[in-house]
Amino acid sequence: MPNTDELKRIASQTRRDIVRMVHAVNSGHPGGSLGCTDFFVALYYEIMKPDPKNFTMDGIGEDVFFLSNGHISPVWYSVLAHYGYFPVSELATFRKLNTRLQGHPTTHEGLPGVRVASGSLGQGLSVGIGAALAKKLNNDKSLVYTLHGDGEMQEGQIWEAAMYAAAYKVDNIIATVDVNGRQIDGDTDHVLNMGSLEAKWQAFGWEVMYMNGNDMQEVVNGLNKAKTLTGKGKPVMILMKTEMGFGVDFMMGSHEWHGVAPNDAQLEKALGQLEQTLGDY
Amino acid sequence: MEKTITMAIEKVSEDKDTRSGFGAGLHELGKKNKNVVALCADLTGSLKMDAFKKEFPDRFFQVGIAEANMIGIAAGLTIGGKIPFTGTFANFSTGRVYDQIRQSVAYSDKNVKICASHAGLTLGEDGATHQILEDIGMMKMLPGMAVVNPCDYNQTKDATIAIADIHGPVYLRFGRPKVPNFTGGQYPFVFGKALKFFDGTDVTIFATGHLVWKALEAKKILDEKGISAEIINIHTIKPLDVEAVIASVRKTKSVVTAEEHQMNGGLGDSIAQVLAQHFPAPIEMVAVNDSFGESGTPEQLLKKYGLDTPNIVQAAEKVISRKGN
Numbered sequence: 001m002p003n004t005d006e007l008k009r010i011a012s013q014t015r016r017d018i019v020r021m022v023h024a025v026n027s028g029h030p031g032g033s034l035g036c037t038d039f040f041v042a043l044y045y046e047i048m049k050p051d052p053k054n055f056t057m058d059g060i061g062e063d064v065f066f067l068s069n070g071h072i073s074p075v076w077y078s079v080l081a082h083y084g085y086f087p088v089s090e091l092a093t094f095r096k097l098n099t100r101l102q103g104h105p106t107t108h109e110g111l112p113g114v115r116v117a118s119g120s121l122g123q124g125l126s127v128g129i130g131a132a133l134a135k136k137l138n139n140d141k142s143l144v145y146t147l148h149g150d151g152e153m154q155e156g157q158i159w160e161a162a163m164y165a166a167a168y169k170v171d172n173i174i175a176t177v178d179v180n181g182r183q184i185d186g187d188t189d190h191v192l193n194m195g196s197l198e199a200k201w202q203a204f205g206w207e208v209m210y211m212n213g214n215d216m217q218e219v220v221n222g223l224n225k226a227k228t229l230t231g232k233g234k235p236v237m238i239l240m241k242t243e244m245g246f247g248v249d250f251m252m253g254s255h256e257w258h259g260v261a262p263n264d265a266q267l268e269k270a271l272g273q274l275e276q277t278l279g280d281y
Numbered sequence: 282m283e284k285t286i287t288m289a290i291e292k293v294s295e296d297k298d299t300r301s302g303f304g305a306g307l308h309e310l311g312k313k314n315k316n317v318v319a320l321c322a323d324l325t326g327s328l329k330m331d332a333f334k335k336e337f338p339d340r341f342f343q344v345g346i347a348e349a350n351m352i353g354i355a356a357g358l359t360i361g362g363k364i365p366f367t368g369t370f371a372n373f374s375t376g377r378v379y380d381q382i383r384q385s386v387a388y389s390d391k392n393v394k395i396c397a398s399h400a401g402l403t404l405g406e407d408g409a410t411h412q413i414l415e416d417i418g419m420m421k422m423l424p425g426m427a428v429v430n431p432c433d434y435n436q437t438k439d440a441t442i443a444i445a446d447i448h449g450p451v452y453l454r455f456g457r458p459k460v461p462n463f464t465g466g467q468y469p470f471v472f473g474k475a476l477k478f479f480d481g482t483d484v485t486i487f488a489t490g491h492l493v494w495k496a497l498e499a500k501k502i503l504d505e506k507g508i509s510a511e512i513i514n515i516h517t518i519k520p521l522d523v524e525a526v527i528a529s530v531r532k533t534k535s536v537v538t539a540e541e542h543q544m545n546g547g548l549g550d551s552i553a554q555v556l557a558q559h560f561p562a563p564i565e566m567v568a569v570n571d572s573f574g575e576s577g578t579p580e581q582l583l584k585k586y587g588l589d590t591p592n593i594v595q596a597a598e599k600v601i602s603r604k605g606n
Contacts, residue, residue, distance in 0.1 A: 058362050066357075107389050115360050117389045120380050126350045127385055130357020130365075133342065137318070138361055157381070160350035167345075 004216045009277040010082060011041045011216065015247045016280060017078035017091055019270045022261040025095040028103065031257035032149060033075035035180050035213065035242035040079040042219040043145060047227070052084035055112040063142045064131055066116060068124020069149035069178065070104040071259065076113075077101050082278060085113040091281040122155025124148065125175055129165050129235075132173040143230060144173045151183030154192050159204070165235040166205025174226045174236045175206075178213065180244040182255035197239055206237040213242035248273055290478055290497050294462045297434035299455035299491075300398040304329025305434075306441025307366060307396075311337045314364065317445055320355055321368045322348045327457075328368035328398050352378045355393045356385040364445055365393050371400035371454055372413040375420060386450050387423040394444050395420075396453045400430075401541035402569070402586055403458045403491055403579035412574035418546015420452040421519045427451040428519040429472070430540075430548075432493035435465035436516060443472050454490070456541075458579045461494045464514075473517045475525035481511030484597045485529040485536050489515050489548045492539040492567065492588060499593035510597055518548050526552060527560050535600040536564040539593050541583075544568040563603035565596035 014037045022028035044050070048063040067076050074094065081088045086100070093099035100109040104119030116127050128146040135142060152158065165173060177197065185191045194200070201208045207229045211222030222238060229236045244258065245251025248270040251262075262270055310317045311333045318340040319333050325343065334341040344351040348369055355365035367374065374397035375382070386393045397416065404412045421428045429444065429451060431437040437455045444451045468476055475487075479500055488496035493514045503510045511533055513525065530536055536556065538549035549566035556562050569586050583589045 058360060060361065064360065116356060116391070117384050120384045122349075123353050123381055123385050126353020126381075127357040127360075129350075130354035131360045132357070133354065134358045134361025134363050137339065137363065140361070157349040157353065160347035161353065164344055164347065164350055164354070168342075 004220060007041050007045055007216050007220070010045060011037045012275045013082065013278040014041060014075060014078045016271060016274045016276055018074040019248065019262055019267060019274070020280065021074045021077070021091055021094045023267045024092070026261045027095055028074055028261060029071040029259045030074065030261065031182070031244040031251060031255070032069065032072040032178060032180065034248060034251060035244045035246045036072055036147065036178050037075050037247065038216050038219045039147065039176065039213050039240060040075050042216060042223060044079050044083045046220050047223045048145065052113070055085060057115060059115065060138060060140055061142060063145060064115060065145045066118070066124045066128045066131070067105055067147050068118055069121060069147065069152050070118030073101070073103065073105050076105060080113040086111065088281045121149070121152040122157040125158055125161040128173055128175065129161055129170050132170050135172055143227065146173065146175045148175065148177045150177055150179045150181065150188055150197070151191070153177065153194055153197060162201065162204040162206065169233045170235050171231055171233050174230065174238065176238040176240050178242055179239050180242045182244045182258060184255065184258050186255055201237045205234065207232070207234040208237045208239060211238050211240045213240035214246045289501070290463050292461050292463050293435065293465060296459040297462045298457060298459050299431060299434055299437040300327070300457060301329045302431070302434035302437030303396055303398065303441050303453070303455055304332060306438035308332040308336065310442055310445050311340065314445055316362055316364050317366065318342065318358055318363045319366045319368065320344055320351050322346055322351050322373065324369050327370070328396070330368050348373045348378045349381050352381040352393070353385050356389060356391045359391045359393060366396050367393065368396045368398070370411060371397035371416050372411050375416040376413060379419060383423060387426050390425060391450060392448055394451045394453060396441070398455055399457045400454045401456060401490065402574045402582040402588065403456050403541060405458065405579045405582065406576050408576040409573040414541070414543045414569050414574065415546060416454060417518055417542050417548065421546070421551065425449055426519065427517065428454070429517050430454045430490045431470065431516050432490055432514055433460060433464050434462040436470050439465065439470035440472070440516065443470060447472060456491060460491055463494065470516060473520050473522060475522040476514040476516065478512040478514065479510065481509040481533060483509045483533060483535070484601050485511040485513060485533045486539060486593060486597065487513050487515050487526070487536065487548065487552055488539040489518060490541050492541055495588070495590045496539050496593055498590040499597065502590070502594050503597055508597060508601065515548055518551055521551050521555065523555050526555050530556060530560055530562050534562050535604050536562055537567060537593060537596045537600055538564065539567040539588070541588060542568055544570050563600050565600040567592050567596050
C-alpha cells in the first residue's frame with residue numbers, strides 16, 4: 001500500500017508553492033492547480049515514477065505525461081521540481097523574464113519534464129495519442145497519461161482525438177479530465193452545458209471510470225485501477241471530480257480563482273491553511 | 282542589346298504531377314528510414330501515398346477527415362523518435378490547422394513534415410475554397426518553420442527525401458496538375474540553395490513552384506527581344522538563400538518574382554525584404570494580387586490571374602525600364 005500520508009505532505013507543500021508562485025508575479029492560475037494537486041503528486045510519486053535525472057524527449061521505456069490544460073502550470077512545475085527535474089529554487093522564476101517556467105508549459109526553453117507546449121486548449125489528447133502510437137511502434141509497453149480541463153471538452157479537436165483513439169484501439173493511453181465544473185466565464189453548465197461527459201466518452205468508445213480527485217487514497221487507487229484497464233483494446237478515460245481551489249477555503253466553490261492571484265493578505269490566509277512540509281522555495 | 286544563344290532546358294520525361302513526386306519520394310524514404318511514418322486525412326489517393334501505405338501499413342495512419350487531430354498525432358509521434366509526414370490538401374494543411382501547427386509543432390520544435398498538395402490556382406475546377414494562395418505566408422511566419430515549394434516531379438521527389446534529414450518542422454508544398462519535369466541531373470535539389478538555370482545580366486527572375494517552367498518559357502521570349510534574363514529557382518523559400526539573391530541582383534540590378542501565391546506573404550515579399558535591407562533594386566511581382574481564385578482549368582486560371590508566361594515577360598520589360606541610370 002502506498003504511504004498516502006507522505007503523498008499528502010508533498011501535496012501540502014505543492015499547494016503552498018502554487019499560491020506563492022502566482023502571488024509573486026500577480027498572475028497565473030491557482031484554482032485548477034490546487035484542484036489537481038493530488039492527481040499530480042500521486043501520478044509522479046506513486047504511478048509513473050519516471051527518472052527525473054535522465055529526462056529524454058523520447059521517453060522510451062518510461063511512462064510519459066502531457067498536460068493539455070497548460071494554464072495549470074504552477075502545480076506541474078512544483079511537482080516536477082520537488083520530484084527532481086530541476087532545482088526547487090527555480091520556482092521563484094515562474095512567469096518572469098528569461099525563465100524556463102513560462103506562463104504556459106513549453107519545450108522551447110528546454111525545461112526538463114515537458115515534452116510539448118500547451119496552453120491553446122484541445123491539443124494535448126492528439127499529442128498523447130501520437131506518443132502512444134510511437135510506443136506501440138517501438139514495442140514499448142509503458143503508458144501515456146494526459147490531463148485536460150472539463151471546459152476544454154468544448155474544443156472540437158478533443159472529439160476528433162476521442163474518435164480516433166477508439167477506432168484504432170489506442171489502449172495504452174489514460175486520459176483524465178479535471179471535472180471541477182468551472183471555466184473562466186462561470187460554471188460549465190451555464191457557459192456551455194456539455195450534458196453527460198460520461199455518456200459522451202462511452203459513446204465514443206472509451207473505457208470510462210470516475211475518481212475523486214481530492215482524496216489522495218482514491219486518486220492512487222483510481223490511477224492503479226485505470227492501469228489495469230489498459231491493453232484491452234480501448235483507451236481509458238478518468239472523469240476526475242475535483243473542487244477548484246481545493247485546500248484554500250476562500251478559493252473553493254467558485255470560478256473566480258481560475259486565473260486570479262491572491263493579494264498579500266489572501267496569501268497569508270491561504271498559507272495558514274497549508275502546512276509547510278518540504279520547505280518553501 | 283545583343284541576342285544571346287542559350288541552351289534550352291529539356292524535359293526529362295513526360296509531364297507529371299508534383300504530388301506523384303511526393304508519393305514516390307515518400308515510398309523511397311519508407312524503405313530507407315524505418316522511423317519515417319505517414320499520416321493522411323482521407324486523401325491517400327490524391328496525395329499519392331498509396332505505395333507507402335501498401336508497403337508499410339504499420340507506419341501509415343489514416344486519421345479520417347480530422348486535420349487538427351492529424352497534426353497533433355504527428356507531433357506526438359516525434360516523441361518516440363518517429364519522423365511523421367502528414368498529407369492533405371494545402372488549404373487543410375495550413376489555414377485549418379494553424380494553431381495546432383503553431384503550438385504543438387513549431388513552438389514545440391517537433392520534427393514534423395507537413396506535406397501539402399493541390400496548392401495554388403492550378404488545383405483548377407474545385408475553385409477558391411480549395412485554392413489556397415496564402416499558405417506560404419502563413420507558414421514562413423512561424424519561427425523555425427522551413428518552407429519548400431518544389432517546381433516539378435523530380436524536385437518534389439528529391440525534396441521529400443531531403444527533408445527527412447533536416448531536423449525540425451518543414452512545410453512542403455506541391456500541386457495537382459501534370460506539368461513539365463525538367464530538374465534533377467545537373468539541376469539537383471539542395472535544401473536551402475537557390476538553383477540557377479541561366480546566367481543573365483539585365484534582370485533576375487526568381488521563380489518558385491509551377492511558375493519556374495513559365496519563367497523558363499519567358500526566358501526564350503526575352504532572348505528573342507535581346508534581354509538577358511538570369512533565371513533562378515527558389516524552391517526553399519525559408520530559409521532563403523540570401524547570398525545567392527544578393528549576388529544575382531548586384532549583377533542584374535532588377536528583379537521579377539513569379540509564384541502561384543498571394544503577393545502578400547509570398548516569395549516576392551521575402552525577396553523584397555532581403556533587397557530592401559541589403560541591395561535595393563526595382564522589383565515586379567508576378568503573383569495573385571489580393572484576390573481569391575475561382576473554378577477553371579489551370580491554364581485558364583494562370584492566364585486570368587496574370588501568372589502566365591507573357592506576364593513574366595512584361596514584368597521583366599517593365600522592371601528593366603524602372604532601373605536608375
